Amino acid sequence: MAVAAKAKSQPIQGTIVGDQVVRFDAHQRAQHIIMLSSFLVLALTGLPLKYADLGVSQWWIGFWGGIENTRLFHRLFAAVMAADCVYHAVYVVYSTRVLKRPFPYWMIPSVKDVRDMLGDMLYFFRIREARPKFDRFNYKEKFDYWAIFWGMPVMGGTGLVLTFPVVAARLLPGWIVPLSLEVHSDEALLAVGWILLVHWFFALRSLLSRPVFPLNSAMFSGTVPLERYRHEHPLEYERIVEQAKGEQP
Amino acid sequence: MEDTPGVNEQKESSRMKVFLVMAGMAMAILAAVLAFSKVDSAYAIDQTGCLSCHSNYKMTKANGQGQQVSLYVAEEALQASAHRYIDCTTCHTTKPHEVPTPLTKLSLAQKCGSCHDYQFQVHRESVHGQQLLRGNLDVATCVDCHSPTGNPHSVIRVLEAQAPAYKKNQAQTCGKCHGNEELMSRYGIVEKVYESYMRSFHGKATRLGSSDLSKLDKASCINCHGTHDIKSVSDPVARVAGLENLARTCESCHPGAGMEFAKGFPGHEEASPKHLPAVYYVGRFFVWLTAGVLAFGAMMVTLELTRLIPINIKVKPRKKARPREK
Structure with a gap:
């Protein structure tokens, strides 16, 4: 009960606190921190295996004292990442069922996302002068979120096969083992490539657009200044400002 | 004073x-x-003083055919040799100057066999040994795998890290011949066994693994193909011939592996539409997926940049500003 009460007193997504808009609550931020740290460890202990013939991989693995140790860390943090996914699922159920918060319908991909993407294209190619108006999460943010729902089962499933190849070959056809090795390594490259190229770019893009701390820190602090919110998520901004007006006549 | x-x-x-x-x-x-x-307490025993002459690198003699044969014994190599505490006469007999030299590949192997008889007998039954008996000089005999230079004076113990037969060096040692395309094509061995092993999980684990003796439990060439008893893959008694034998070989490291596990083992052959097609096609799919998704991402980033950068460079807002919210 005490936990629920404490959680209830926490600022809810899409409310105004001072001159900030709450974008992520403490649990969501914690989930992100766990995800990013386990992702980094997994990438740093996994990539040298993909590129085992490079000198730098051999040096790096040697630095850890051999593959036996990096393998241990890789499996340990794979468990952390899997636990983080469970944490997220439990959190979604808990916040909607127990805390009676609205179901996160804003994460569901919609026709508007497709329209926004096309609108963005027209904007980028200077056919349209205004950018589409985004709601709480734009199509890119939704893509990043839902990509994990593809990446996690693929990486987790193939990772389990590679950890327990004998068990896997008893339950499934034998080719599942070399297939898992291939898929695990390809999908890892895709994930690392996406994070380095796209995710980090959009996290750091405020560096190019306006004089703020050189990182979109919303994912860590949980809040975004109202002024920036008006700019980045105009639809939700309008809605919450209206709501705030209605609440304090 | x-x-x-x-x-x-x-x-x-x-x-x-x-x-x-x-x-x-x-x-x-x-x-x-x-x-x-270089403080090396390990000096080779030379009770008979052979090195007083034979350490001279200029020492040669004319053999029966009138060719000059080197009689030089490299002292440094000898000091690191497994046999440094064995006197020269053990191999060279008490009347070394009466032994016809140089030894042939076969007579050299026989010489090793005078002490290492079991290994010699086993090798004689192997594909290498059988070919040797037929006079094929391409084959590997004792010194080819146990001496870094092929010189019988510098054989190194298997458990020493610099030994060519040390676990971490085995693939390279086998690769001396089996990585030689021209030599292998003579025997119809078309697979690039060295490269494919190094690409495999076994090869990577061996390469990146610790050199610690207790951590050398990764499979190298010998774990599947045998050591002194290596048989041709086409020989039905070979450890890798047929699924049943292969499964048994897998089980020596992966307890309970079974036939299905062996069936999935790609061996030295890369996945192709004929060999493990599921692996091949899913692998292809992922190559295109990765390329497609990353290309899409790169496009989004580039497009966003084209709109971001000019806005920042602009110092003063132009009169006819774009209807972009600020």
Whole structure:
């Protein structure tokens, strides 16, 4: 009960606190921190295996004292990442069922996302002068979120096969083992490539657009200044400002 | 004046100083010599004094065909050799100068076999040994895998890290011949066994694994193909011939592996539409997926940049500003 009460007193997504808009609550931020740290460890202990013939991989693995140790860390943090996914699922159920918060319908991909993407294209190619108006999460943010729902089962499933190849070959056809090795390594490259190229770019893009701390820190602090919110998520901004007006006549 | 105690004392103390300085320097020089000299307590036993002549690299003799044959024995190699404590006469007989030299590949192997008889007998039954008996000189015999230079004087114990037969070096040692395309094509061995092993999980684990003896439990060539008893893949008794044998070989490291596990093992052959098609096609799909998704991402980033950068460079807002919210 005490936990629920404490959680209830926490600022809810899409409310105004001072001159900030709450974008992520403490649990969501914690989930992100766990995800990013386990992702980094997994990438740093996994990539040298993909590129085992490079000198730098051999040096790096040697630095850890051999593959036996990096393998241990890789499996340990794979468990952390899997636990983080469970944490997220439990959190979604808990916040909607127990805390009676609205179901996160804003994460569901919609026709508007497709329209926004096309609108963005027209904007980028200077056919349209205004950018589409985004709601709480734009199509890119939704893509990043839902990509994990593809990446996690693929990486987790193939990772389990590679950890327990004998068990896997008893339950499934034998080719599942070399297939898992291939898929695990390809999908890892895709994930690392996406994070380095796209995710980090959009996290750091405020560096190019306006004089703020050189990182979109919303994912860590949980809040975004109202002024920036008006700019980045105009639809939700309008809605919450209206709501705030209605609440304090 | 000389007997003045003060002067004497002074002389004494200055002599003392000189002695101390000299002694200090001598110690420093000795330490330096010890530090920089190769201190190797392992000197080869040479009870018969053979090296007094044979350590001369110019030493040659004319053999029966009138060719010059080197009789030089490299001392350094000998000091690191597994056999450094065995006297020359053990292999070269007590009348070494009457032994016809040089030895042939077969007679050299027989020579090793005079002590290592079991290994020699097993090797004789292997594909290498069988070919050797037929006079094929391409094959690997004792020194090809146990001596880094192929010189019988520099055979190194298997458990020493610099030994060619040490776990971490085995693939490279086999690769000396099996990585030679021209040589292998003569025997119809078309797969690039060395490269494919190094690409495989076994190869990567061996390469990146610790050199620690207790951690050398990764499969190298010998774990699947055998050591002295290596058989041709087409020989039905080979450890890798047929699914049943292969499964048994897998099980020697992966308990309970079974036939299905062996069926999934790609071996040295890359996945193709014929060999493990599921692996091949899913692999292809992922190559295109990765390329497609990353290309899409790169496009989004580039497009966003084209809109971001000019806005920042612009110092003063233009009169006819774009209807972009600020």
